[in-house]
Amino acid sequence: MSEHATSTDVLVIGGGMAGLAGALALRENGANVTLVERAPEFGEVGAGLQMAPNASRVLRRWGLLEKALEIGVQPKHLVFRDAVTGEELTRQTLNGEFEERYGAPYVVIHRSDLHRVLLEGCEAAGVKLVNDVTVESVETVGNRGVAHTLAGVDFEADVVIGADGLRSTLRPLVADDEPVSSAYVAYRGTVPITDETPRTDLEDVIVYLGPDCHLVQYPLRKGELLNTVAVFKSPSFERGEEQYGGVDELEAAYKDCVPAVQEALKNLATGIRWPMYDRDPIENWVAGRMVLMGDAAHPMLQYLAQGACQALEDAAALQDASVGTVFTSEGINPKAWDVALREFNDVRAGRTARVQRTARVWGESWHVSGLARTLRNLLFKSRKDNNFQYNDWLYGQDGDGVPSLTPKRVAETAAA
Template sequence: MKSSQTDLIIVGGGIGGLSAALAAAEAGKTSLVLERAPQFGEVGAGIQLAPNATAVLKRFGVMEEISKVAVFPKRLVLKDVYTANELSAMDLGEAFKARYKHPYLVLHRSDLHRILLEACKKTGMVRFKNNQTIETVKQEHDVVSVYSQSGEMFTADAVIGADGLWSKLRKYFVDDEPICSEYVAYRGTIPISEISNANLDDVVMWIGPYLHLVQYPVRRGELYNQVVVFKSYNYKANSDDWGTPEEMDRRFKGCHPDVKNALTFIQRQIRWPMYDRLPINNWTKGKVTLLGDAAHPMLQYLAQGGCQALEDASYLADMLKKYPDSYEQAFADFQKERLPRTAKVQTSARTWGEILHTEDPVATLLRNTIFEQRTPQDYEVADFLYSYDKTTKQIN
């Protein structure tokens, strides 16, 4: 059995885990990031980062590199999947930046992950170890130990679980399971040159009953990201035999020609069932805490999963600096602030999913009427997400 000592162990090397490592480094703490995969990287395609996330990227000193590969869209647009009517739009220009102080951007997840990984390495305070599936955590005396599937043990002064939706460390706090929404996503990127009618200025979301399609450019505008989401007709618990490409075609039957064309470019080999969990009332115990999707996994309808992980990391940095000699107090205050905030975003994401995907004609009429009455610079609906200002204090 092998033992390794460091200030912090971070379980999970995704966006949340690497952000936590940057937070620890800013607070003068060394960390060991344990990642299950054989190498560090991100699976998926595009990611949207709103001002509440780009504020954190600026804080951690990576916005310059991010800007080299990101796209800064001009608008967020909702369209009817059948008629192509524009139901609502949000202007992301000067008025938006004046209100929220930071930009809205989109980029490839692998680009974000690479830049965060490079930033961690530059600190000289973060070590990495792959092929580590961590099963359990144990606190005793003044150390915390985590145990891998292969029998290895790693010890540190404290542990942060950033191991995602299927977190093993979450079981240390609660015996719950991910909840399947019965929706599935197909996603991928294609060269811009392959799309003749691509909208390169906007993030476009086509919506309809039990479905939506999101489109936007990434990687300096060289690639076009597309995500198709729909509710399965044949959901089967504990099975992969649902949410098939054939169901996709059936669900999108009769949609606008632009959407039909988009579906021909969708990669159909890999499906992503969409899960979340219910908010919990505690994710901290002594010198162990959770962060990101391990603490508050949410549906993607507000594009806030990665944003909330970044918020977590920034506020955690402040608490580690405020209580340099007490992980218990730092983690407790971290949770006190972050738990109600993330619970609200989790539940709001579910609600917005129901609003966007409603099949009820009365609800659809009401939704569209409200949407159409908005002006592009009516930002009130987004204030609770984008105006969050408790992640950039940088307590000394």
């Protein structure tokens, strides 16, 4: 171990959504938490994201929901349309009965805004944040995790959380696998909403479903910005090219779509595109005193809009699993981490695997053509507003494998 080793209760590797959430959750439990990030500054790239009630409940637990609502938007409806005909297929009202059923609002927010809310929450809670740290490996020595860095300064902790994303450096400790290409890419863009912006749909999340493509639009930042995401099957990405020199593929993918969709393509930033990957689910995320979280553990395609949501659920579940075991009324019991990590893994692995697999199936159903498209549209149109049979397992407060994420759950865990 380096003579310059830095010691802490909890070390978090990665300063994205999952890392910040995990750091905040365990700091709230009373741990001394150090978070290291390889970038010289904290920040988040991308555009908008959707925070379903299973995630906004977690923000409420940490006292951060109001801050998210101050800068985000609560859309009135989630609406699906056929991209070729413009026909409405189904809609879900997102206030009223929906919010009452799931105990929290549906919020859309810019990725950078949610990242800032979590970062400020960590700063206020006293998490030690360190930039310019590249972790090369982690090992368990005795009952502690040791992170070896490029600079030669080791960090040691009772537990190490690997939250370093899709291409995690630490995932090889638990799985010999690689990211899986979906053959689909995304272009994103946010533009100011002006007097010239069509007034239609500016209070809703709109999803247009087309053959081998879809397009999503919704407002951000209290209705000041319009977020647009176009996702389509890319021949060049199928050939292994993550980036592409022109927009001909983009234009070709949407050539048969209604004018509203084609007009929305003008909102996209076409200088960079986002190749879409996930990984196959794995059952074990724990190696000694290292545990994965977020995309490092369960990267998923975005069709259920659950990537960030599941990262927040991870943090809340680890917070619950360690209350009453590691963090007790008598103080911290670091020897109990093995039990807490196993409980966390048991609670989360099955839940996130279902989300990963369902996202793949959901994406396939969005992009069908021919007879499959006709049947898909009939199925969607048969669903009535406030039919919750497809939502309860994902958003519900006591769904399969989902911690209830309430103070009651914390109290029960502490008493166990």
